[in-house]
Amino acid sequence: MNVLVWRSLIRYPHRCMCTVTGSSSQVCHNNLYLQITMNVLVWRSLIRSPHRCMCTVTGSSSQVCHPLNYLDGQRVDPKCTQTFDLREPATGKSLRFVASSNEEDVDMAVRSARREFKAWKKFSGFERGNVLKKAANIIRMRSEELARTEVLDTGKPIYEARMDIAGCADTVDYYGGMAAGISGEFLQLSNGNFNYTMREPLGVVGGIGAWNYPFQMATWKSSPALACGNTFVFKPSPFTPLTAVMLGEIYKEAGLPDGCYNVIQGEGETGALLGNHPDVNKMTFTGSVPTGTKVMEACAKGIKHVGLELGGKSPCIIFNDSNLDNAVSGAMMANFFTQGQVCSNGTRVFVQNSIMGPFIAKIVERTKNMKIGNPNHEDTKVGATISEEQAMKVLAYVDIAKKEGASVLCGGERVVPEASLSGGYYMSPCILVNCEDHMTVVKDEIFGSVMSVLGFDTEQEVISRANDTEFGLAAGVFTNDLKRAHRVASELEAGSLYVNNYNVYPVGVPFGGYKKSGLGRENGPEALDLFTQVKSVYVEMGDVEAPF
Numbered sequence: 001m002n003v004l005v006w007r008s009l010i011r012y013p014h015r016c017m018c019t020v021t022g023s024s025s026q027v028c029h030n031n032l033y034l035q036i037t038m039n040v041l042v043w044r045s046l047i048r049s050p051h052r053c054m055c056t057v058t059g060s061s062s063q064v065c066h067p068l069n070y071l072d073g074q075r076v077d078p079k080c081t082q083t084f085d086l087r088e089p090a091t092g093k094s095l096r097f098v099a100s101s102n103e104e105d106v107d108m109a110v111r112s113a114r115r116e117f118k119a120w121k122k123f124s125g126f127e128r129g130n131v132l133k134k135a136a137n138i139i140r141m142r143s144e145e146l147a148r149t150e151v152l153d154t155g156k157p158i159y160e161a162r163m164d165i166a167g168c169a170d171t172v173d174y175y176g177g178m179a180a181g182i183s184g185e186f187l188q189l190s191n192g193n194f195n196y197t198m199r200e201p202l203g204v205v206g207g208i209g210a211w212n213y214p215f216q217m218a219t220w221k222s223s224p225a226l227a228c229g230n231t232f233v234f235k236p237s238p239f240t241p242l243t244a245v246m247l248g249e250i251y252k253e254a255g256l257p258d259g260c261y262n263v264i265q266g267e268g269e270t271g272a273l274l275g276n277h278p279d280v281n282k283m284t285f286t287g288s289v290p291t292g293t294k295v296m297e298a299c300a301k302g303i304k305h306v307g308l309e310l311g312g313k314s315p316c317i318i319f320n321d322s323n324l325d326n327a328v329s330g331a332m333m334a335n336f337f338t339q340g341q342v343c344s345n346g347t348r349v350f351v352q353n354s355i356m357g358p359f360i361a362k363i364v365e366r367t368k369n370m371k372i373g374n375p376n377h378e379d380t381k382v383g384a385t386i387s388e389e390q391a392m393k394v395l396a397y398v399d400i401a402k403k404e405g406a407s408v409l410c411g412g413e414r415v416v417p418e419a420s421l422s423g424g425y426y427m428s429p430c431i432l433v434n435c436e437d438h439m440t441v442v443k444d445e446i447f448g449s450v451m452s453v454l455g456f457d458t459e460q461e462v463i464s465r466a467n468d469t470e471f472g473l474a475a476g477v478f479t480n481d482l483k484r485a486h487r488v489a490s491e492l493e494a495g496s497l498y499v500n501n502y503n504v505y506p507v508g509v510p511f512g513g514y515k516k517s518g519l520g521r522e523n524g525p526e527a528l529d530l531f532t533q534v535k536s537v538y539v540e541m542g543d544v545e546a547p548f
């Protein structure tokens with residue numbers, strides 16, 4: 001390695017220079033001594049543009065190397081010199097240092113979005129929809145690359161990442177289809193007078209995402225916003241910065257004018273700058289309740305619209321007349337996707353006492369059979385937790401559960417699936433019994449694969465216990481009694497209800513919470529209302545009858 005390159009690495013630790021191919025884990029390390037083969041070509045181009053990262057890696061890994069802010073239709077390096085370490089959950093290794101965005105970077109992104117808003121809002125809904133529909137098709141064409149990149153960022157198993165990306169393409173397609181129909185209403189008044197309403201965009205929308213569904217958050221937030229004629233600035237989670245930028249390139253290829261979709265990378269500070277920016281008209285946020293509260297406070301100060309997708313501690317209720325195999329599958333789906341890091345998870349599994357024995361026998365057997373391993377392997381069902389900190393938090397909850405009197409029937413331990421993955425944080429999915437409503441694990445959102453099983457006897461009892469939480473994101477009920485299913489669904493205080501299934505979210509189905517789980521809805525037609533404002537136009541057809 002040439003001395004210039006070394007110098008450049010020292011001066012720009014967050015930029016990466018590599019010529020690696022193949023597996024992601026060895027890509028773009030910031031550490032100087034790592035397995036990066038620097039060749040003369042790279043060295044030459046580095047001299048020409050030292051601030052750029054150059055690599056010839058293939059597949060998902062190549063996404064790591066490029067600039068990760070996206071401004072005016074281009075990947076750019078931010079002005080900010082502060083960086084954060086991006087680690088690959090599967091191995092725990094550093095992928096690169098990513099540059100944060102400071103006040104100037106955030107301002108440039110917002111200004112770009114504001115400038116382009118003037119033109120984008122004048123496109124017809126049909127024209128905007130066409131761009132989104134084309135983008136959906138490009139997402140489908142690039143789905144494997146997107147899914148692999150999502151695995152690299154999140155540690156979730158590839159089968160799941162593929163499902164996520166397919167759903168995202170559908171969402172973008174759906175809002176593309178809806179765009180042409182966004183319209184106001186006409187109201188006939190007396191004497192030929194009338195009023196009409198227009199649904200107008202809000203302006204610049206700021207989005208902030210969490211790390212569990214990075215591409216989904218970028219698409220679920222941006223596509224309805226763009227369909228309505230808004231422009232968008234997105235800050236992904238610092239744990240998962242990669243796919244939101246790819247979405248920018250996809251939108252551009254589909255014909256979205258430069259500046260309509262921008263990405264700024266960064267941590268909480270950058271998010272706060274976006275939320276407090278005076279020229280942002282709406283914030284749409286996914287993450288924890290404490291951070292959501294801060295975003296809402298920032299919006300309150302600026303009288304901005306706000307959408308919040310926050311935490312949950314949802315109930316999944318299983319009556320004794322359910323199809324037991326379906327109920328077991330449902331309870332697993334309610335707990336074990338994405339290493340349990342899902343806001344809508346039904347982590348309080350209420351099982352009617354008369355079927356507790358057979359339910360437990362089946363679910364423990366099936367949970368133990370879940371393959372924990374390399375998230376890129378086809379048969380892996382449990383991948384890596386997002387970070388060491390998150391894994392420690394989840395394991396600590398298992399300890400608290402034991403201390404408070406719950407029993408672990410399986411899992412709840414750190415696992416090293418193979419030596420090469422020893423730096424990653426893999427945990428066996430955990431089932432807790434002898435749980436009681438007052439226990440910490442039954443009250444707190446753990447955000448990991450920890451299922452608490454609770455017994456119940458009567459319908460009224462379980463409804464009141466299920467509702468006894470500050471959250472209200474989702475809830476599930478398993479029963480073959482049709483009347484009971486609908487009765488219980490109507491009594492449960494949650495925004496997303498499942499009858500005889502759990503954690504399915506087909507396109508068009510609104511998703512969002514009651515109580516502290518959030519405000520607003522995503523993924524359905526309601527989102528279009530939430531990204532528009534109504535202008536009401538009164539038209540007088542006669543003379544003005546003034547009282548003075």
Ligand SMILES: NC(=O)C1=CN([C@@H]2O[C@H](COP(=O)(O)OP(=O)(O)OC[C@H]3O[C@@H](n4cnc5c(N)ncnc54)[C@H](O)[C@@H]3O)[C@@H](O)[C@H]2O)C=CC1
Pocket residue numbers: 208209210211212235236237238266267268269270271272273275286287288289291292294295309310311312342343390393445446447
């Ligand atoms: N319910 C949900 O959807 C999620 C819940 N969580 C929970 O939150 C815990 C912490 O995870 P984090 O990723 O740190 O979640 P978080 O809620 O702190 O972060 C979510 C996003 O908000 C940004 N952010 C942080 N501070 C901000 C501020 N003051 N203003 C604006 N944006 C800000 C972050 O950079 C990230 O992009 C997890 O352990 C989990 O329990 C995490 C992710 C999603």
Ligand SMILES: C[N+](C)(C)CCCC(=O)O
Pocket residue numbers: 210212213286287309341342343344505511
């Ligand atoms: C829609 N869903 C449940 C897959 C993800 C929503 C966001 C979250 O879990 O933080």
